[in-house]
Amino acid sequence: MNKIFRTYAFILIFAFVISASGCAADKSFKKSPSSSSAQKDDYAQYVAYFKQVYKSMQENYYESVRQEDFDRFIQAFNTKIYSQLKNEKKSNDYVRWRSAAFLVDFLKTKEDVFSGLYPPKAAKEYAQEALGERIDLGIDGEKKDAGFLVTHVEPRSDAYVQGLREQDIILKIGNADVLKLDQKGIADQLNPLKGSKVSIAYLSHDDMNKKVIDVVSKEYFKQTVFLRDIPIPGVFCLEIPKFNRMSS
Numbered sequence: 001m002n003k004i005f006r007t008y009a010f011i012l013i014f015a016f017v018i019s020a021s022g023c024a025a026d027k028s029f030k031k032s033p034s035s036s037s038a039q040k041d042d043y044a045q046y047v048a049y050f051k052q053v054y055k056s057m058q059e060n061y062y063e064s065v066r067q068e069d070f071d072r073f074i075q076a077f078n079t080k081i082y083s084q085l086k087n088e089k090k091s092n093d094y095v096r097w098r099s100a101a102f103l104v105d106f107l108k109t110k111e112d113v114f115s116g117l118y119p120p121k122a123a124k125e126y127a128q129e130a131l132g133e134r135i136d137l138g139i140d141g142e143k144k145d146a147g148f149l150v151t152h153v154e155p156r157s158d159a160y161v162q163g164l165r166e167q168d169i170i171l172k173i174g175n176a177d178v179l180k181l182d183q184k185g186i187a188d189q190l191n192p193l194k195g196s197k198v199s200i201a202y203l204s205h206d207d208m209n210k211k212v213i214d215v216v217s218k219e220y221f222k223q224t225v226f227l228r229d230i231p232i233p234g235v236f237c238l239e240i241p242k243f244n245r246m247s248s
Contacts, residue, residue, distance in 0.1 A: 043082070046096055047074070053100045053117065057107050061115075065107045073106040093119075135219045136191045137198065139164065147171045147203070148178045148186050156220040156246070159200070162213040167205035174198055192217045221246035 050073070057065045077099055085095045101117040108115050138157025141150040148170040153160045170178055173189040181189065192198055196217045204211055224247045228237040240247060 042092055045092075046077070046082075046099065049096050050074070050077075050100060050103055053103055054107065057104070061108070063109050069106050070103070073103045076102070076106075135194045135217060137200075137215055137217055138220060139170075139190050141170070141186075143178065143181075143183050143186060144169070148173075150202075154220060155223050157215075158218055159213070159215045162215050163211070164200065164202065164213065164215070165205065169203040169205070170200055171203065171210070172199075172201040194218065 050070075054065065054070050081099050081102060082095070085098060090098070097117065097119045104115060104117045136157075137159050138154030139150060139159050140152040141148050143149075146169050150164060150166055150168045150170060152166060153164050172178065173186070176185075176189055178186055178189075189198075194217055197214050198217065199212060199214050201210065201212045203209070221244055224240055224242055224244055226239045226241075228239045230237045
């Protein structure tokens, strides 16, 4: 169990450490699968990136990684992987990231089915999901005849700070009348770019007064602890469907 936990923890670290878009060329590697100068330069950059991946695994992986496995990967890259990917006319970025993913497979333990390399965009999306980070207005709900019924407001979002609550009915988002939008259109309006300030007009569930607030789309940690009602007097239930760094 401890190994599995440490492996999962490594996924989170590894996705950030080695998903950089580039690295400096390493002149210590002279062998190249091609005689052209441009391809030699590309090859040197590939190998420098692979050494970066290897170093990251040395520093963060839950088991020791072996130099002979790295050498075995370089041999496979020289004789098969590089030519195959290049023949598929893939970009240099694709060749680097896909090859590095193969390298991780060469270095990790046989029982490890979790660890892997993620390209930058995928790593960012994975981190947001795994760590519970979001960048939006933090509002969920569904369209009704009267407007957009709020079913959840993230407690750490700016919308919650400004006073929006569950059961409130949103009438306008910016200049958009929610009754003229479908569910997807409303969702798009509730997911503006980071740092955007959006005006929201809504009916308060508490007093049915119309209110207007300005909320900012910003990064926050999603709520992971929920109070659940149970039919036993004096007993309370907290549900934690998944964890993030703020669950504690």
